[in-house]
Amino acid sequence: MPIVIDHLSHTYFDGGMGSLSAVEDLSLTIHEGKFLAIMGHTGCGKTTLVQHLNGLLLPSSGRVLVDGLDTTDKKQRSTIRSLVGMVFQYPEYQLFADTVKEDIAFGPRNMKLSIEEVNLRVSRAMAMVGLSYDSFADKSPFELSGGEKRRAALAGILAMEPKYLVLDEPMAGLDPQGRRQILQMLEELRQSTGCAIIMVSHSMEDVARHADRILVMKAGKQMYLDTPQSVFAHAEELSKMNLSLPAACRVAALLRQKGVDVPLDICTREDLEAYLMGRLKP
Amino acid sequence: MIEFRNVHFQYEGEDAPALQGIDLVVPDGSFLAIVGHNGSGKSTLSKHINGLLLPTEGQVLVDGLDTKEEKNLLSIRQQVGMVFQNPDNQLVTTIVEEDVAFGPENLGVAPKEIRRRVDDALQKVGMSAYAGSAAHKLSGGQKQRVAIAGMLAMEPKILVLDEATAMLDSQGRQELLQTVYDLHQRNGMTVVMITQYMEEAVMADRLVVMSGGKLVMDGTPVDVFSRGKELCDLGLDVPEIVRIRDDLIESGICLPNFILTDSQLAEALCPLL
Amino acid sequence: MDITLGQFIPGNSCIHRLDPRTKIWLMLAYILMVFLVKSMVLFVLPLVYVLLALKLGHIHLSYFFKAIKPIRVLLVFMFLLNLFVTPGETVLFSWRFIVVTREGLRQALFISLRLVLLMTGASLMTLTTSPIALTDGLERMLSPLKAIHFPAHELAMMMTIALRFIPTLMEEADKIKKAQLARGADFESGNLIARAKAMIPILIPLFVSAFRRADELAMAMESRCYHGGEGRTKLHQLRFTRGDLWAALVTAAFLLVIILVQALVPGLV
Numbered sequence: 001m002p003i004v005i006d007h008l009s010h011t012y013f014d015g016g017m018g019s020l021s022a023v024e025d026l027s028l029t030i031h032e033g034k035f036l037a038i039m040g041h042t043g044c045g046k047t048t049l050v051q052h053l054n055g056l057l058l059p060s061s062g063r064v065l066v067d068g069l070d071t072t073d074k075k076q077r078s079t080i081r082s083l084v085g086m087v088f089q090y091p092e093y094q095l096f097a098d099t100v101k102e103d104i105a106f107g108p109r110n111m112k113l114s115i116e117e118v119n120l121r122v123s124r125a126m127a128m129v130g131l132s133y134d135s136f137a138d139k140s141p142f143e144l145s146g147g148e149k150r151r152a153a154l155a156g157i158l159a160m161e162p163k164y165l166v167l168d169e170p171m172a173g174l175d176p177q178g179r180r181q182i183l184q185m186l187e188e189l190r191q192s193t194g195c196a197i198i199m200v201s202h203s204m205e206d207v208a209r210h211a212d213r214i215l216v217m218k219a220g221k222q223m224y225l226d227t228p229q230s231v232f233a234h235a236e237e238l239s240k241m242n243l244s245l246p247a248a249c250r251v252a253a254l255l256r257q258k259g260v261d262v263p264l265d266i267c268t269r270e271d272l273e274a275y276l277m278g279r280l281k282p
Numbered sequence: 283m284i285e286f287r288n289v290h291f292q293y294e295g296e297d298a299p300a301l302q303g304i305d306l307v308v309p310d311g312s313f314l315a316i317v318g319h320n321g322s323g324k325s326t327l328s329k330h331i332n333g334l335l336l337p338t339e340g341q342v343l344v345d346g347l348d349t350k351e352e353k354n355l356l357s358i359r360q361q362v363g364m365v366f367q368n369p370d371n372q373l374v375t376t377i378v379e380e381d382v383a384f385g386p387e388n389l390g391v392a393p394k395e396i397r398r399r400v401d402d403a404l405q406k407v408g409m410s411a412y413a414g415s416a417a418h419k420l421s422g423g424q425k426q427r428v429a430i431a432g433m434l435a436m437e438p439k440i441l442v443l444d445e446a447t448a449m450l451d452s453q454g455r456q457e458l459l460q461t462v463y464d465l466h467q468r469n470g471m472t473v474v475m476i477t478q479y480m481e482e483a484v485m486a487d488r489l490v491v492m493s494g495g496k497l498v499m500d501g502t503p504v505d506v507f508s509r510g511k512e513l514c515d516l517g518l519d520v521p522e523i524v525r526i527r528d529d530l531i532e533s534g535i536c537l538p539n540f541i542l543t544d545s546q547l548a549e550a551l552c553p554l555l
Numbered sequence: 556m557d558i559t560l561g562q563f564i565p566g567n568s569c570i571h572r573l574d575p576r577t578k579i580w581l582m583l584a585y586i587l588m589v590f591l592v593k594s595m596v597l598f599v600l601p602l603v604y605v606l607l608a609l610k611l612g613h614i615h616l617s618y619f620f621k622a623i624k625p626i627r628v629l630l631v632f633m634f635l636l637n638l639f640v641t642p643g644e645t646v647l648f649s650w651r652f653i654v655v656t657r658e659g660l661r662q663a664l665f666i667s668l669r670l671v672l673l674m675t676g677a678s679l680m681t682l683t684t685s686p687i688a689l690t691d692g693l694e695r696m697l698s699p700l701k702a703i704h705f706p707a708h709e710l711a712m713m714m715t716i717a718l719r720f721i722p723t724l725m726e727e728a729d730k731i732k733k734a735q736l737a738r739g740a741d742f743e744s745g746n747l748i749a750r751a752k753a754m755i756p757i758l759i760p761l762f763v764s765a766f767r768r769a770d771e772l773a774m775a776m777e778s779r780c781y782h783g784g785e786g787r788t789k790l791h792q793l794r795f796t797r798g799d800l801w802a803a804l805v806t807a808a809f810l811l812v813i814i815l816v817q818a819l820v821p822g823l824v
Contacts, residue, residue, distance in 0.1 A: 042421050042451050056733050078739060086737035093727075094734045096759035106756065110739030142763070146320050156738060173367075173448045175319040175478050177517035202452045205522055244452040247522035247544060254548035260555045269522060273529050279555055280535050334774055356780055364778040371768045372775035376563065376719050380687045383790035388780040396790045414565045418722045432779060 003030040003053060003084070003164060007062035010048050022048040024220040025062070030164065033194040035186075037207040037228075039243060040217035046200050049217070050166050053198070054084040067163070082111050085162030089169045092149035095141040100131070100152050103141050107160040118159075125159035129185060147178045154182075158189070165189070166198045171206070179203070183210065208232060208246040208267040216243070229271075233264035248272035284308040284331055284440065284474070289340035291326060291495075300326040302495040304340070310439065313466050313473045315483040315503070318492035319517035324476045327492065328444045331474065332362040344440070360389060363433025367445040369425035370418070378420075378428050379404065379413040385436040396435070403434035406469075407461050423454020427461055434465075440472040441465065448478060459485065480507070480521045484542045491516065504540045523547055563685045569798055570612030570683045575692025577799040582680050584806050589672050591813050594823035595661070598668055604809050605675050612683045619675055626674055630667055637663035686718035688791065694784075695793055708784025716772070724765060731760050 010023040023045045030036055030053075038046045051057040052064050055071035066083055069076040085107075088094065097103035101122050108118040123133050129151040136144070141152055150170075157165065167186075171179040183206055189195050201207050207214060207228065214231040216224040218241060224231045232238070235245055235253040245253070252266045266272050284307070291301040300323045308314050318324040329335040330342045333349035344361060347354040366372050375381045379400050386396045404410045407427040412420065417428065426446055433441060443462065447455040463485060465471040475486060483489050489506045491499035493516045499506050506513070510520045510528060520528075527541045535554070541547050565571075573581075588601045609619065623630070643658025681689070694711035701707050732742070735756045742753050816823070 041453060051733065054737055056736060078741075081737060081739050084737075086734070088730060088734045088737075091734065093764055094731055094756075094760050096756045106735075106740075107738040110741065160738065173445075173478070175517055176480065176519035177319060204452075242453040242456070244456070248526065250544040251523070251526070251547050251551075254544060255551060255555070258548065258552045260552060269526050269529070272526060273533075276530060276535070276551065276555075277533060281533070329774075332778055334777060356782065359778055359780045362778075364775075366771060366775055368768075368771060370723050371771035374719065374772070374776060374779075375715055376686050377565070380685070380790060384776075384781070385779040387787050387789060388782065390786040390788050393788060393790060393792050396788065400790065416563070416565075417719070429775075436780065 001067040002032060003067070004065040005029070005049075005052070005062070006065070008049070008052060008059050008064060009061045010045075010052065010057060011060045021220050023052075026220075026222050027062075028215065028222070028225065030196060030198060032163065032196055033190065034212045035190065035197045035199070035210055037211035037214045038198065038200045038217065039202070039204075039207065039214060040223075041242065044217040045220040046217050047168065048220075050086070050168065050198065050200060053164070053166055054081050054086055056086070078111070082160055083162060084164045084166060085157040085160050087154060087157050087165070087167040087170055089172060091153035091157070091170075092141075092146070095149060095153055095156075098140060099138050100126075100141050100144070101133075101137040103152065104156045104159050107156055111160060121159040121161060122155075125155040128158055128189060129155045130181065131155065147174060147181075150174065150178070150182075154185075161193070162195060164196045164198060168200045169202065170199065171201070171203060179206070186210075202244070204244055204246040204249075205268075208249070216241075228267050229265040232267040235264075283310055283343075283345060284472075285341075285343040286327075286330070287341040287343070289327075289330060289337040289342060291330065291335060291338050293326075298495075299338075300495050301330075301337070304495075304497060306490070306497060308440075308472065308474060310472050311470050312488060313486045314475070314488045314490060315486035316474065316476045316490045316492060317478070317480065317483050317518060322492040323495040324492045325444055326495075328364070328442050328474065328476050331440070331442050332359045332364055334364075356389075360385075360436050361438050362440045362442060363430070363436060363438040364442045364444065365426065365429050365433060365446040367448050369422045369429065369449060372429050373417045373425060373432075376416055376418070378409065378415050378417055381417055381428060382431045382435050385432055389436060399435040399437065400431075403431040404428075406434055406465065407431045408457075421454060422450045423457045426450065426454065426458050430458075430461060430465075438471075440474065442474045442476075444476050445478060446475075447482065455479075455482075480519050481523075484521055491518065493517075503542055507542065508539060564614070564618075564682050565685070566613055566683065568611060568613045568683070570608055570679075572796075572798055573683075573802055574793055574795050574799050575684050575688040576696055576793065577795065577802055578680055578684055579689075579692055579696060581802060581806050582676060584810055585676050586673065588810055588813055589669050589676075591810075591817065593817060595664070596823050597813060597816060598672075600809055600813055601672050604806075605672060605679060608679055609675075612679060614679065614682055618678065618682060621678075623671060623674060626670065630670055633670060634663045634667045637666050687715055690714045690718075691789060691791070691793060708787075712784075720768065723768075724761070727764055728757065728761055731757050731764075 005026060005028040008023055008026045012020045012022055026049065040046050048057060052059060052071065055077050058072050064071045066080045069080055071080055095103050097106065104122045104125055105118050108121045126133050126136065131148065131151055141149060144152060171182050186197055190197055211228055213226060214228055215222060216231060224234060232245060232249045235249055238245060246267055248269050248271060249267050252262045252272060255262045263275065266275055286304045286306040289301055289304040290299055292299040304327060316324045326335060330337060333355050336350055342349045344358045347358055349358060373381045374384050382400045382403055383396050386399055404413055407430050409424065409427050409431060412424065417425065447458055450458060459482060462473060466473050477483055484503050486503060489501060489503045490497055491506060507520045507524045513520055521542065523544055524542060527537055527547060531537050537550050541550055585601065585604065592598055592601060638655060638659050641659040641662040643656030645657035646654060647657055647660060648655040690711040694707050697705060697707035740753060740756055742750065
């Protein structure tokens with residue numbers, strides 16, 4: 001069963017002086033095992049939207065159903081939170097325990113799992129993010145390097161073995177290799193467990209390459225919801241919104257401006273290269 | 283001019299040195315980008331430029347002034363404006379214009395002159411409209427531009443950006459880079475930009491790559507990005523445009539190898555199509 | 556999450572333009588007024604005074620209620636405590652062990668009114684005075700004490716930074732709380748000890764982050780040539796103007812009236 005967002009609106013009240021609509025009448029179904037990317041400006045409502053997926057925020061109107069469970073139902077909240085894992089921006093800033101393994105165990109323990117199961121999940125999650133159990137489990141999380149901290153924090157969510165994984169800019173602040181590792185890990189996770197990925201990102205090349213669908217938000221509303229090819233075909237509108245485009249897409253747009261008849265559905269390097277090779281080397 | 287002379291540095295309690303024999307000269311008016319993986323020492327290097335860190339061995343000279351001399355520090359710091367990664371942790375006061383005034387206030391500049399500099403600096407970064415705003419309510423990109431204004435108000439010759447775009451969204455990043463580029467072009471500001479993003483390094487006229495506390499590559503962006511394999515081994519990357527360029531060249535399409543930006547690539551492709 | 560105390564609303568009213576030192580002195584005079592008033596009727600005077608200032612400062616009345624909000628529990632508690640505990644003779648109401656006397660009611664009303672008035676006054680000052688102006692004012696007022704090595708500048712700088720970082724740290728606390736909630740943390744059930752323990756996953760990251768921020772801020776300040784208060788100049792020079800004189804005169808008049816009326820008309824309710 002999917003996550004169904006049904007006519008969701010969320011309004012913040014500004015101390016009685018007025019109200020601010022952060023998400024307006026948004027409907028969306030997030031399917032199991034798929035990769036959904038969410039794009040938009042700071043303040044477009046994407047953070048508000050994702051915090052509805054596990055009931056951290058509740059709708060002002062409309063509904064959010066996670067596998068049929070309503071997020072407003074208090075009794076279902078802990079089930080929902082174990083189904084939907086959420087990785088905040090800079091998750092390493094939430095680390096708190098004495099050792100890495102204790103920190104990773106925090107989530108599974110809150111799920112009231114048996115000790116054996118908790119331990120099993122901790123070691124599985126560490127393997128998944130590429131932190132060796134022997135060398136890291138008993139270390140203090142505060143002794144790790146920046147990239148290792150990020151992976152330890154990710155493991156803390158993965159150990160809950162969620163069915164849907166929400167990530168807010170998981171690659172922010174990492175070097176190219178760190179970014180590659182995280183993306184690769186997410187792909188492996190999706191293939192091995194069928195976990196759905198919902199990722200807020202500004203990294204357009206990665207989004208174009210990995211996402212099944214992209215949701216573009218503007219002022220709390222859905223602007224586009226489609227495959228990367230179809231969304232990036234709106235190159236001009238996206239640029240007007242000051243969103244950046246994948247490099248291949250930018251080159252295609254520039255060529256189009258120069259009067260070359262480039263197809264609209266080019267959004268990755270491979271797309272562009274295949275098209276150019278077809279034209280230049282028949 | 284910034285001069286690093288055989289600079290070594292080791293953090294207390296760490297086994298490995300963070301900098302190992304850095305020799306580097308940055309002439310006035312140049313735009314230098316420094317890239318390197320996490321922990322390569324690039325941030326440590328930047329903190330040597332204004333004496334926040336002092337070499338355990340060797341010398342750093344800014345306009346001939348040694349950072350090790352306590353009495354030089356104020357004038358070095360006045361000349362070197364430094365913008366850090368986290369926009370929230372470098373604004374000192376609540377109101378934008380008061381924050382921009384912080385530097386000149388510390389330098390003992392006369393109030394009238396501070397006023398002029400604050401207005402001028404805010405105008406240069408395009409933030410005049412926010413002079414009276416609360417700093418914590420601005421977006422990340424706006425905060426970073428205010429931070430730059432805070433530096434400009436000290437009238438420095440050198441601007442050091444220590445991963446200043448890392449925490450910004452794409453729009454904030456664009457705004458900040460444009461601001462820096464304009465300052466370099468119009469006002470002849472010397473820029474040292476430390477970054478994780480290869481696309482940003484393209485803007486510079488010189489690119490230095492760091493790894494393990496050493497300078498391992500040094501050249502124009504065109505030179506450095508022609509060594510894609512080596513960069514990849516160092517945990518880095520080439521800009522997406524360069525990768526497309528190289529793929530096409532490899533497949534036998536005739537393209538000049540100095541292409542670094544999307545407009546250059548489009549320009550070169552257009553006559554072929 | 557919003558606290559009114561310590562939140563400045565930029566503006567250019569005559570109250571905003573007063574010298575911060577004047578405002579600090581007026582605040583002291585106002586506190587004196589509130590505590591001097593010993594009769595219910597005379598409470599009108601400080602009330603009129605503070606409402607007048609709100610009006611002149613273009614501060615919307617809703618901020619007045621926002622100012623009261625954080626202390627409402629305290630307010631109710633103080634009211635009830637004084638209502639029941641104050642000894643008195645004229646019984647107004649009694650039921651089983653609950654006895655309300657005229658003296659108790661009077662005392663309870665006095666305390667609550669004072670609290671509300673003080674809170675409003677303090678909010679008014681922070682709403683119309685930028686934190687840096689306030690700290691500048693304090694620094695200037697305390698600077699004669701530098702002769703006896705009182706750290707006036709350091710104190711003022713600490714206040715400036717604290718005020719700047721309150722909203723940032725509040726946001727951060729909210730974010731960390733949400734992140735731990737998402738990991739199934741439970742802050743609402745269990746006894747007091749269990750709840751206090753449940754706060755650890757919020758408090759530790761918050762402290763770590765506060766130290767990291769402090770470290771980075773110190774570097775940023777050093778980079779901007781900060782080297783203590785010596786030789787520092789200010790963007791905004793403090794200068795007393797005609798407005799300050801008027802404000803002082805009006806305040807003195809209010810204070811005088813209260814003192815005189817209290818002395819001359821002893822039997823006021």
